[in-house]
Amino acid sequence: MFRKLNKIKFFLSLAVLSLATNMATFTQDRQVRKLISGQEYKIQGVIVARSDDNFLIRDTTGVDTKVILTSGTSIKSSGFWRSKRYPASSLVRGLNLKVEGRGDATGALAAKKIRFDKRDLKVAESLN
Numbered sequence: 001m002f003r004k005l006n007k008i009k010f011f012l013s014l015a016v017l018s019l020a021t022n023m024a025t026f027t028q029d030r031q032v033r034k035l036i037s038g039q040e041y042k043i044q045g046v047i048v049a050r051s052d053d054n055f056l057i058r059d060t061t062g063v064d065t066k067v068i069l070t071s072g073t074s075i076k077s078s079g080f081w082r083s084k085r086y087p088a089s090s091l092v093r094g095l096n097l098k099v100e101g102r103g104d105a106t107g108a109l110a111a112k113k114i115r116f117d118k119r120d121l122k123v124a125e126s127l128n
Helices: 002-030 118-127
Strands: 040-050 056-058 064-068 075-079 094-103 107-118
Touching: 056 094, 094 118, 107 118
Parallel strands: 064 107, 075 107
Antiparallel strands: 040 056, 040 094, 056 064, 094 107
C-alpha cells in the first residue's frame, strides 16, 4: 500500500517538475506585439503579468500585448442589466478580459475601455 502511494507521489512530482520546466522554456520565447501609434485596437485575452500602471495580455493566438492604464481608462464588469465600475487594482493575473484603445508611441495599447465578466474576476482572484 505504501509502496504504491510512494510511486504515485514520485510520478506526480516528476510530472509537475516536467511541466514547470516546459512552461519556463515556453514563456521565455514570448514576443510582445508592437502596435501602430494612433490605430484603434480591440483585444481579448488573459492577463499574464501585472505592474502598477500596465499589464500584459495574452490573446487566443498566444501573442502578448502590453496595455497601459491611464486616468481615463474605464474599467467595468460587462453585464446585460448593469455593469459595475472597478479600480485598476482589480485587474489581476489570470483575468479574462476585453480591452479597447489606441496604440501609443511605445507600441503598447493605451486602454480606453476594459470589460470583464464578474465570474471571471472571482476565478482570477481565487487563483492569486
